Amino acid sequence: MAKxxxxxTCDGNTAAAHVSYMFTEVAAIYxxxxxxxxxxHVDExxxxxxxxxxxxxxxxxxMESEAGAAGALHGSLQAGALTSTYTASxxxxxxxxxxxxVAGELLPCVFNVSARTLASHSLCIFGDHQDVMACRQTGFAMFCSGSVQEVMDLSAVPHLATLETSVPFINFFDGFRTSHEYHKIEEMDMEDIRPLVNPEYIKRFRDRALTPERPVTRGTAENPETFFTHREAxxxxxxxxxxxxEKYCQEMTKITGREYxxxxxYGAEDAENVIILMGSATEPAREAxxxxxKQGKKVGMVAVHLYRPFSVDFLKKALPATVKRIAVLDRTKEPGAEGEPLxxxxxxxxxxxxxxxxxxxGRYGLGSSDTTPAKIVAVFKNLELPQPKNHFTVGIVDDVTFTSLPEEEEIxxxxDDLFEAKFYGLGADGTVGANKNSVQIIGNNTxxxxxxxxxxxxxKSGGFTCSHLRFGDSPIHSAYQVNTPNFVACHVQAYLHMYDVTRGLRKNGFFLLNTIFDGEE
Incomplete structure (x- = not known):
């Protein structure tokens, strides 16, 4: 009998913590x-x-810093405790x-990362892949999820794989866009995962713990004649x-019924133009x-889950036999490189x-720049050109170095069953908290x-906030801001003169203004 x-109804951070907690004995945090x-969440x-x-x-x-958290994690792993941490940027x-x-000593663990921008010409607290891309040379395997449901479904995969392979993993997803996005999702149960955990792998890890009963030599210094050889081992x-x-992805497919x-x-079986990307932009890409x-184009997408080690064989198998042109989208920038990593x-x-x-x-979505289906359509239109633009940007207007693709109108x-709403508020005025409550009440009770x-x-506190809510009868893949709302509420009267608050409001839509004036005025 099916369970x-x-x-x-939760956000991506909650989903990742829910699964991570199952596999963790010690969490070193900052x-x-x-x-x-x-x-x-883990602390609570x-x-x-x-x-x-x-x-x-x-x-x-x-700990007192991220470096301290990493040092504590390293020591805890050496002592044979299954240890995790949570960080970004x-x-x-x-x-x-x-x-x-940790990677060199083959200590199994998982870093859960809500991927975020790195400070360069300025600080930016928002999301892209610059931080995780700065770690691809460390020896950690890297695994990516693209939505809150994927975070719930797939976060067990790196935990299970690290125990079997002894290689540590970064389990990452987009900061804010996935980490803070609330979604109604199917929960992963601990009893679903328990049969997949092999006690032999945990025993093997524990048997390598540092202990006076079984002394070993670790952390030596090596000379040229041995270091290179051992590194290749x-x-x-x-x-x-x-x-x-792949084996554990298949197990998750069996549990969830969703193909991983x-x-x-995703797309036409005989697609000629294909995009390759990872993270939350794979969701609006589905819609595009x-x-x-439906218009008769032959297009598709490859969503990357295992980014390191990068498997050439599995990538070739994933691409349709008919592919002629590929656009690879990176959510990071490496100045001076011949191209971005992916x-x-x-x-x-x-x-x-x-x-x-x-x-x-091409590059997209730096600093949480919103990636809508229209941006993906622009990428496919570029691929149709006789000579597609290379090293392009999408989502901005670059009038300095002219890398940007022409903008497409939002679609x-x-x-018809989807209801979209926007709420303009002031940081700490209660708008965001009320909307979190609303979405959880509707999600959990209907x-x-x-x-x-x-x-x-x-x-944050005292700054501009805008809440973007969607409700519908089928799963929602719109991982971008609401552009065509049915309902708009503005809780700060001054915003009428500062922002185009009714922009995109649909015909017969509603606008609600919180104002000090009465109806007559």
């Missing part, structure tokens, strides 16, 4: 936006006595020295990872692909492919699917 599905809620659950897979409460240690960068050691551990991760692979293909395929990986992977596709690359993608995303400016 009854349990739905909850707060940084937008990853802090993961550690807060431990305080309330929640048990992990091993029937224990997680031991929480808050500069916090992740401060962990890099320890990450090299880890290859066999990395060679196994793609097959192991290292590289997930459905829209274009673009260069794909070019390298397909250099000898018999299909010989034309490959171009309402939700069906059959409606729901989604809520809250855009802030970086001042």
């Amino acid at each position: 009854e599905k349990k739905f909850i 707060p940084i936006t937008p990853s802090s809620p993961m550690a807060e 659950w431990a305080a309330k006595g929640r048990k992990n897979l091993f029937g224990q409460r997680v031991s929480i240690q808050e 500069q916090g992740l960068l401060l962990m890099i020295p320890n990450m090299y050691k 880890s290859n066999e551990y990395y060679d196994r990872i793609p097959e192991v991760v 692979h290292l590289f997930n293909y 692909i459905d829209y274009l395929n 673009y260069l990986d794909v070019k390298s992977a397909l250099y000898d492919d018999e299909r010989k596709p034309l490959i171009v690359g 309402p993608m939700g069906g 059959n409606k699917y729901c989604q809520a995303y809250f855009s802030y400016d970086s001042k």
